Amino acid sequence: MKKYADRGNDLFELVMYGVAAVCFVYFLIKGNWAKVLEAALIIGVLLLIRVVVKVTQTPMFAALRFCILLFITITMIMANEFGFYSIIPYLDKYEHLFSGVILCFVGLLIYKKANDSGTSSASNSRVAIWLSLFFSIAMAGVWEIYEFTTDHFLGLNSQNGSLVDTMTDIICGTAGAIGTSIYLAFQAKNKKMPLLDEKH
Known part of the structure; x- marks a missing residue:
């Protein structure tokens, strides 16, 4: 079960990188620098989490990792990048x-x-x-x-x-x-x- 959970989290994180990259390019073309910075921050936060886990040698529970990825998706991608604060x-x-x-x-x-x-x-x-x-x-x-x-x-x-x-x-x-x-x-x-x- 843990193996499948880890694979699911890996796929989830990969999709997040993809969405952030697409947003970065799209808003760069549009000249929306605030959104470009937000997309870069999303990638930076995901990488930082990996660095912290590696440096501290403290792997996260699968449930914790999923919650963190979902939280970043909601707060940084949906709320800030796509403006869901005004929708929800x-x-x-x-x-x-x-x-x-x-x-x-x-x-x-x-x-x-x-x-x-x-x-x-x-x-x-x-x-x-x-x-x-x-x-x-x-x-x-x-x-x-x-x-x-x-x-x-x-x-x-x-x-x-x-x-x-x-x-x-x-x-x-x-x-x-x-x-x-x-x-x-x-x-x-x-x-x-x-x-x-x-x-x-």
């Missing part, structure tokens, strides 16, 4: 919800990396789930601190000058993290933590 209402909130899922998996990956034995006893599973949950919620707050800082010092408008927008983003990220943690808890209850057991 509250797309930004869905992105924050999805980021909670991704960051929960990242927290699980951090736990797996720290726990060299790779075992998944009941107690270890509980620790992994709580760490993943708190990590994801904390990162939702850190992201809003980043947005506040760039808005304040660079004159951007990421938070729309609204506490409601900021808190809604954090709530969405937290909801995604809680949902993922519940899923992981059910896995642990059934004595099955495939993400912790997965070998690379």
Whole structure:
């Protein structure tokens, strides 16, 4: 199953490179430099992820890799490159919800990396789930601190000058993290933590 998941992710990433390349050429011809830069950033982010994985020698779970690729597709390709922010209402909130899922998996990956034995006893599973949950919620707050800082010092408008927008983003990220943690808890209850057991 993991083999097919990895192949699926490889194909998904290859398609993303293709779409980004086509966008780069198309918007270059059109003279839309902002879109050209966005296409270049998509390729750059995909390459950067591969570099980080290789340098840290920390392969990603197949589920985490898929979520990250899908997140990049939604945020960078659909939302920014194709202007879906004006088509899908509250797309930004869905992105924050999805980021909670991704960051929960990242927290699980951090736990797996720290726990060299790779075992998944009941107690270890509980620790992994709580760490993943708190990590994801904390990162939702850190992201809003980043947005506040760039808005304040660079004159951007990421938070729309609204506490409601900021808190809604954090709530969405937290909801995604809680949902993922519940899923992981059910896995642990059934004595099955495939993400912790997965070998690379």
